[in-house]
Amino acid sequence: xxxxxxxxxxxxxxxxxxxxxxxxxxxxxxxxxxxxxxxxxxxxxxxxxxxxxxxxxxxxxxxxxxxxxxxxx
Amino acid sequence: xxxxxxxxxxxxxxxxxxxxxxxxxxxxxxxxxxxxxxxxxxxxxxxxxxxxxxxxxxxxxxxxxxxxxxxxx
Amino acid sequence: xxxxxxxxxxxxxxxxxxxxxxxxxxxxxxxxxxxxxxxxxxxxxxxxxxxxxxxxxxxxxxxxxxxxxxxxx
Amino acid sequence: xxxxxxxxxxxxxxxxxxxxxxxxxxxxxxxxxxxxxxxxxxxxxxxxxxxxxxxxxxxxxxxxxxxxxxxxx
Amino acid sequence: xxxxxxxxxxxxxxxxxxxxxxxxxxxxxxxxxxxxxxxxxxxxxxxxxxxxxxxxxxxxxxxxxxxxxxxxx
Amino acid sequence: xxxxxxxxxxxxxxxxxxxxxxxxxxxxxxxxxxxxxxxxxxxxxxxxxxxxxxxxxxxxxxxxxxxxxxxxx
Amino acid sequence: xxxxxxxxxxxxxxxxxxxxxxxxxxxxxxxxxxxxxxxxxxxxxxxxxxxxxxxxxxxxxxxxxxxxxxxxx
Numbered sequence: 001x002x003x004x005x006x007x008x009x010x011x012x013x014x015x016x017x018x019x020x021x022x023x024x025x026x027x028x029x030x031x032x033x034x035x036x037x038x039x040x041x042x043x044x045x046x047x048x049x050x051x052x053x054x055x056x057x058x059x060x061x062x063x064x065x066x067x068x069x070x071x072x073x
Numbered sequence: 074x075x076x077x078x079x080x081x082x083x084x085x086x087x088x089x090x091x092x093x094x095x096x097x098x099x100x101x102x103x104x105x106x107x108x109x110x111x112x113x114x115x116x117x118x119x120x121x122x123x124x125x126x127x128x129x130x131x132x133x134x135x136x137x138x139x140x141x142x143x144x145x146x
Numbered sequence: 147x148x149x150x151x152x153x154x155x156x157x158x159x160x161x162x163x164x165x166x167x168x169x170x171x172x173x174x175x176x177x178x179x180x181x182x183x184x185x186x187x188x189x190x191x192x193x194x195x196x197x198x199x200x201x202x203x204x205x206x207x208x209x210x211x212x213x214x215x216x217x218x219x
Numbered sequence: 220x221x222x223x224x225x226x227x228x229x230x231x232x233x234x235x236x237x238x239x240x241x242x243x244x245x246x247x248x249x250x251x252x253x254x255x256x257x258x259x260x261x262x263x264x265x266x267x268x269x270x271x272x273x274x275x276x277x278x279x280x281x282x283x284x285x286x287x288x289x290x291x292x
Numbered sequence: 293x294x295x296x297x298x299x300x301x302x303x304x305x306x307x308x309x310x311x312x313x314x315x316x317x318x319x320x321x322x323x324x325x326x327x328x329x330x331x332x333x334x335x336x337x338x339x340x341x342x343x344x345x346x347x348x349x350x351x352x353x354x355x356x357x358x359x360x361x362x363x364x365x
Numbered sequence: 366x367x368x369x370x371x372x373x374x375x376x377x378x379x380x381x382x383x384x385x386x387x388x389x390x391x392x393x394x395x396x397x398x399x400x401x402x403x404x405x406x407x408x409x410x411x412x413x414x415x416x417x418x419x420x421x422x423x424x425x426x427x428x429x430x431x432x433x434x435x436x437x438x
Numbered sequence: 439x440x441x442x443x444x445x446x447x448x449x450x451x452x453x454x455x456x457x458x459x460x461x462x463x464x465x466x467x468x469x470x471x472x473x474x475x476x477x478x479x480x481x482x483x484x485x486x487x488x489x490x491x492x493x494x495x496x497x498x499x500x501x502x503x504x505x506x507x508x509x510x511x
Contacts, residue, residue, distance in 0.1 A: 004106050004107030004115050005107055005109055005115075006107060006108065006109055006113035006114065006115050006135045006136075007109070007113070009106075009107060009115045009133070009135055010135055013135075019131075023097070023140075039113075039137055065137070066137075066139070068137045069095065069097075069099065069136065069137060069140050070101075070134045070135060070136040070137065070140075071134070071135045072131040072132075072133060072134045072135070073132075073133050073135075
């Protein structure tokens with residue numbers, strides 16, 4: 001199958017701003033600094049969101065992949 | 074068994090519009106641009122849905138497969 | 147053990163109408179067109195059910211197996 | 220360890236009536252026609268139960284093992 | 293590490309009365325007749341408990357391990 | 366990486382009193398008598414806690430690791 | 439892919455203060471003393487948080503990785 005793999009698509013989003021939607025109405029907006037095959041993510045200069053509202057800003061967040069619903073570059 | 078495999082059926086839906094129903098009354102309508110065996114998906118020009126209502130439009134979404142209930146081409 | 151394996155029983159239901167009960171009071175009625183060992187399913191000409199009510203009809207649905215409670219041919 | 224393995228105990232329940240308690244207050248009463256190591260089950264002539272009440276009868280049900288709480292022959 | 297392994301401790305509880313606490317305020321009191329590395333259990337002459345109350349007695353129950361919170365001999 | 370591994374840290378807590386916080390507002394206070402890589406635990410002379418209140422005392426509890434939030438020696 | 443891996447980023451946070459957000463509105467603030475590939479964590483001199491409020495202080499906590507939402511150094 002000659003298809004766009006989700007993980008290589010993530011790879012193209014590196015160093016770019018992304019929206020990360022997490023389970024439990026949580027999320028992040030920040031720069032994608034890294035990831036692994038579990039979709040564990042490294043986000044830089046990120047805003048944490050709760051129900052769409054910014055709740056805090058963090059320089060760095062390492063997100064465990066099983067919380068991710070989707071990532072939008 | 075000479076049966077239609079779910080993943081090869083997904084393969085036929087590539088580059089076509091799909092509805093993706095996710096857990097938690099969430100979903101997407103968009104073009105299926107890629108997937109992998111975990112049902113991680115790449116969607117293009119997608120509308121995010123919440124309880125059937127469009128909540129936002131995104132150019133690209135990488136959806137983690139464990140959120141998927143079903144995909145309908 | 148000389149026992150009927152669940153997956154080979156599914157195999158006998160191919161191309162036949164099935165009821166699929168999913169977690170979260172969801173379900174499908176349709177023709178089983180394919181499956182794999184995770185119980186990912188391909189359903190054709192399917193009615194989606196919510197709490198027993200038909201909510202929409204889809205020509206094709208690829209259901210992720212971890213949502214399945216049971217399949218009844 | 221010389222112990223009774225759960226799966227071989229299931230094997231002894233083949234072709235016998237069983238009660239299957241599932242997550243979400245669901246269950247089945249029927250004849251155990253097959254199973255596999257995930258505790259995926261094949262039930263014949265089964266009554267589906269919801270909070271202990273019979274909700275429907277099915278000739279055959281293939282139950283995904285991860286829903287099972289316990290099986291009682 | 294020279295430590296008491298949980299599964300060998302279970303092995304010592306064989307043929308003895310145990311309390312099994314399950315998720316969802318459920319549980320069993322009965323004789324441990326077998327188990328496997330997933331903590332799937334075989335219980336004999338068991339009382340099923342719901343929020344601490346006996347709801348029924350079963351001669352035999354095969355409990356799927358992922359429901360177990362703890363087992364107390 | 367020359368880092369303190371969580372499981373070897375658990376190993377240092379053997380035969381010492383620990384607090385075990387479990388999902389669902391449950392927990393245990395007792396002596397850590399054993400564990401395995403899944404964080405299945407053997408606790409001795411343990412008090413079971415519900416929302417911080419002692420609900421019963423057990424001589425021995427074998428806790429399934431997937432319930433554990435954290436262990437504090 | 440020449441990307442920052444989440445686990446090597448964790449490695450840089452060793453012996454530094456971190457915020458750990460857990461599922462169920464729980465969390466920790468403490469010094470990261472160790473971790474493994476499951477994101478099981480060793481925290482030292484940690485404050486346990488519930489909905490953002492400090493509920494207790496612990497010298498050491500071994501956190502099971504599947505509870506982690508994110509770690510912020």
